[in-house]
Amino acid sequence: MSVLSSKTFTRILGAELDKLMTLPLIWHTLISTFMVNIILAAAYTTSSLHAEAGTQNILNIGLASMGYVQAGFIIIGIVAVCSEYTGGQIRTTLTTIPWRGWQLTAKYVALAIVTIPAALIIAATGVLYPYIMMRDTASVAIEINTLIATLIGATGYLTLTTLLSAALGSLIRRTTPVLVTLVSYYFIVGPLMRDALPSIKNYFPDTAGYYMYMVPYANEINALTSVQGTGIVMVWTLILIIIAIVFYRKRDA
């Protein structure tokens, strides 16, 4: 990658942000993810109110919907990248910005800028809802530090998942195959692998990511700390991004 002035990079970033903001599918996905999250939080809260199994951990109830919500962020990551390849948008992009490495980097940065606040809002509503509903029933004293750490973990996980999907998206370049691969990995293969291969499950992005935001149960063996989890997911994401950038620079658009 050749050296760019910071002004040029800012302009590339601005262009990428502009493109992201004007994709209708991104907004539709964000809004529906938000709605689904609230519905799921309500369902989980209701069922745990019925269960009344002693002290429920509000954080775990609120973040139980995360498993589903990540699908929305996977879609956002894929759409952000693959929309360039439907029609010939990619050629216009590369004509106006002839520095491929910087262009793709700017795209990922722009994606993170959009994802972080969205993820934070969605994770926060997920926790807030059971908090409000269960305020009078259970002992709901949660330490503010734990709350903040969990929310940061959840936001980080969703953002890293989005970036990971975007990186895979720029490798495969077609929406449907990427979507099928990622969704079946996160929802079918991942959970099965957790049961079948317990020894190495912690090194995969979904299980490692789980420890970024979940408070591990006290009796759980070989659980990761949230820092270890973050590290593993980050390594996966960075490796995929680097591979994506290398391919992007070498390949015919």
Added chain:
Amino acid sequence: MRAFNAELSKLLSLPGIWLALVIGALAPAVVAALDSIVEKADIVAGISTRLSDIGYIGLGFGVQGVIIIGVLAVSSEYVTESSEAGGGQQITTSLTVVASRLQFLLAKACAVIVISVLLCIVTIMTTVLATQLILGEHAPEFEWTRLIGAVCYWTFTALLAFGITLLTKNGMIPLTVLIINSSVVSFSFLLTKATKLAFYLPDRAGMDMFMSERYLTPVTGGLVMLAWVVVILIIAAIEFHRRDVAA
């Protein structure tokens, strides 16, 4: 009949369909194999409570293949071609050639049904083979009635995906929602914890056709799922009939 042949040929020439066929034929067998390995010790000792569901569990969770078929059959028609190829959509060509929209839909639905049924039969063979290989003499007998239930479940699922995609026109949302819903912890499973009505959702009711842990009888379950399929297909057909092609 010619429209049906055309639809079949269109479907089979989509690269995504071949991916779907591979996933559909192998995923259930892998799930069944993993499940058999986990349960093997219990089964040999004769204390397993899940003997009767071995193998079927793969057929229940392995429907991604037919979901992809149902979704792609419609969404591929609505993909906008690149600007070099004229920027058109396949649907305009399809409806120029087969002018009757209902006939077009019927032909497409039949193509989806035929491929799903064939795929399910192949899958049943791979799944039975997988359980036989791992469990040997302990493998459960597969009953015809339940296997037919599984074929119905797969076909109905494909048609549901087909109908929903016809309404959304874009394949991403139905694909994601349906695949997640076919996973181990599905939305509808979650909802059954909250309300008994959720047992009448299409996938829960459909699974009752062949799983032994059931809420409805197999026949009722099948009818409930069929009712969902019919209602969604009718809505989709009306909507498709009235919609402007380019819209």
